[in-house]
Amino acid sequence: MKTTIEIEQVAVILKLLGDKTRLTMMKILDGGACCVCEFVEIFQMTQPAISQHLRRLKDMGLVQEEKKGQWVFYSINENNIYYPFVTQILNQLPSQKDKLEDLEKQGKRISCC
Amino acid sequence: MKTTIEIEQVAVILKLLGDKTRLTMMKILDGGACCVCEFVEIFQMTQPAISQHLRRLKDMGLVQEEKKGQWVFYSINENNIYYPFVTQILNQLPSQKDKLEDLEKQGKRISCC
DNA sequence: ACTTTAAATAAGTATTTACTTATATAATAA
DNA sequence: TTATTATATAAGTAAATACTTATTTAAAGT
Numbered sequence: 683m684k685t686t687i688e689i690e691q692v693a694v695i696l697k698l699l700g701d702k703t704r705l706t707m708m709k710i711l712d713g714g715a716c717c718v719c720e721f722v723e724i725f726q727m728t729q730p731a732i733s734q735h736l737r738r739l740k741d742m743g744l745v746q747e748e749k750k751g752q753w754v755f756y757s758i759n760e761n762n763i764y765y766p767f768v769t770q771i772l773n774q775l776p777s778q779k780d781k782l783e784d785l786e787k788q789g790k791r792i793s794c795c
Numbered sequence: 796m797k798t799t800i801e802i803e804q805v806a807v808i809l810k811l812l813g814d815k816t817r818l819t820m821m822k823i824l825d826g827g828a829c830c831v832c833e834f835v836e837i838f839q840m841t842q843p844a845i846s847q848h849l850r851r852l853k854d855m856g857l858v859q860e861e862k863k864g865q866w867v868f869y870s871i872n873e874n875n876i877y878y879p880f881v882t883q884i885l886n887q888l889p890s891q892k893d894k895l896e897d898l899e900k901q902g903k904r905i906s907c908c
Numbered sequence: 909a910c911t912t913t914a915a916a917t918a919a920g921t922a923t924t925t926a927c928t929t930a931t932a933t934a935a936t937a938a
Numbered sequence: 939t940t941a942t943t944a945t946a947t948a949a950g951t952a953a954a955t956a957c958t959t960a961t962t963t964a965a966a967g968t
Binding site: 814816840841843844847848862864865866 | 925926927928929930934935936
């Protein structure tokens with residue numbers, strides 16, 4: 683089943699991705715779930731700033747959250763209508779896994795489960 | 796030859812495309828050159844508003860202009876580093892050629908050459 | 909219970925954005 | 939030359955954006 687993509691809606695998605703923080707977040711999440719506090723470390727931004735970016739991505743349905751204890755993990759919502767579209771964009775971006783590796787080295791990676 | 800795409804630069808491109816007017820402009824130009832006054836008709840916006848959108852696209856190198864008499868025609872700049880990236884996005888958008896056909900019916904299409 | 913940690917929300921602010929109207933530039937037509 | 943048409947630029951404005959700090963909510967550890 684393929685729903686017709688509206689150009690206006692695509693513009694909204696692109697505007698959302700047209701921010702280096704959110705775009706990098708999406709690329710990171712493309713490699714697996716990530717926790718809010720990890721993003722705070724990675725981007726060296728205040729926690730509210732990170733939460734607000736994640737909320738915008740969630741409001742658009744691009745990501746979903748899952749609570750695990752005191753942490754909240756975000757992940758790509760593969761069921762979103764625009765997931766195939768977004769994936770095509772993310773696939774063209776350079777890997778950001780070095781950012782997670784740096785976290786790991788600092789011992790700041792939150793191990794889920 | 797493939798230049799590495801920087802995620803920050805991609806964010807800038809996406810922000811530029813994250814506007815329904817500019818995104819539609821790019822999709823229309825994907826089908827061939829178009830003149831400023833045609834865009835004014837299509838989008839029913841003031842001429843300065845159209846010119847300003849086109850200038851932003853030109854400043855980023857996504858489009859190029861060519862003067863033909865009193866008209867200025869804009870077209871996709873296929874030599875831009877980000878052209879392959881942008882094309883992948885445009886290819887996923889619904890055709891906008893109905894907009895040009897409507898112009899044609901109204902006799903408002905500028906015939907180049 | 910109290911403290912700590914993680915995250916969300918609220919409210920305020922500086923900057924950016926997309927428009928507007930007015931004016932300037934440039935080419936063609938009379 | 940003068941008028942007309944097409945476009946660009948300038949300046950102003952309302953709304954949106956991405957932050958900030960302060961506060962609230964909620965879970966876990968003591």
